[in-house]
Amino acid sequence: MSTVSPLPPLPKRDISARGPLAGLRVIDLATLFAGPLAATMLGDFGADVIKVEHPREPDPSRGQGPSQGGIDLGWKQIGRNKRTITLDLSAPQGRETFLDLIASADVAVESFRPGTLESWGLGWDELRAVNPRLVLARVTSFGQSGPRAGDTGAGALAETMGGIAATSGEHVGPSAQPPFALADSVAALATAYGVMTALAGRGRTSRGQVVDLAVIEPILAMLGPHSISNEGTVAAPVFDIRDVMADERYRARGTVAEVPDKELGSVRMQNVLFRLSETPGGIRWPGRSHGADTDEVLKEAGVSSDRIRDLRRQGVL
Secondary structure (H helix, E strand, C coil), X not given: CCCCCCCCCCCCCCCCCCCCCCCCEEEEXXXXXXXXXXHHHHHHCCCEEEEEECCCCCCHHHHCCCEECCEEHHHHHHCCCEEEEECCCCCHXXXXXXXXXXXXXXXXXXXXXXXXXXXXXXXXXXXXXXXXXXXXXXEECCCCCCCCCCCCXXXXXXXXXXXXXCCCCCCCCCCCCCCCCHHHHHHHHHHHHHHHHHHHHHHHHCCCCXXXXXXXXXXXXXXXXXXXXXXXXXXXXXCCHHHHHHCHHHHXXXXXXXXXXCCCEEEEEECCCCCCCCCCCCCCCCCCCCCCCHHHHHHHCCCCHHHHHHHHHCCCC
16 A cells, blocks of 8 residues: 655745835735735735735635645635735725725725725725825726626636637537636736736826726736647646645745744745745745734724724724
8 A cells, every 4th residue: 555755845935035015015805816816926025915804704715725624725825925904894984994004005906896895985086085196906807897897707707708718628529617716817917917017107107096907808818829739849747736846846946835834833835926036025924814913904004002992892893
């Protein structure tokens, strides 16, 4: 009977360097999965990302994927490098407190159905009145305008509409969906790129703007002109996740990082997406527990301890 050998230890990480986005504050309101992943990418390179969740309805990302001892592992990755707070944006005092946070933010990322923030008095007009330099990334299935703007959707829908499913699988037979969140991942990259583009523009104009990202659009960029040829094909082994963890090439680059965690001791996850020679970024901590940093973040925004107690007593936090 064969036994599974333990995975070898990973190289030690250096997280002492401040990333190039240090000093940038990002408010993450988004859920499942493109918006939160975009915020994670910004946090990986030093941004101060503040994850805002409803006091009684945590981000559904916390319950997705595998777990260990009842602790969700997917959240440890997508929630890494984020401080977490609870706040009910639909409550009048929650709205007021959120505007306190926005006043000192550089970026906000949200994925509510179009019109939701507006119904709470937190639309773009209200946010930019408080902070004209704010960049607001709005990540939805179909964008903020158009005949289906108000519809809900998922990444699988974008993969179907964007042509990925139709061009996958065998030439003869049904179409095939990717076995992972391809559309959301591509949309996350596009969102992070859109945010950085808007910030570059702000450097010239001193004004923020809205980044309107429809998940159905970035996936189309993967369907540019292409051809299939057997000539010049580079052979490579087919890896599963254990092979990736053990491969010397991935290990040499630190592609998988081992991160200390208060609940699990340590957790392994994909490292940051790319390396910068001077300001390399890194994983400072994995995903925190629900609302772990509420008091600290609100006090930084000028909210008094008495007001925090009142908000918590009212169920706003």
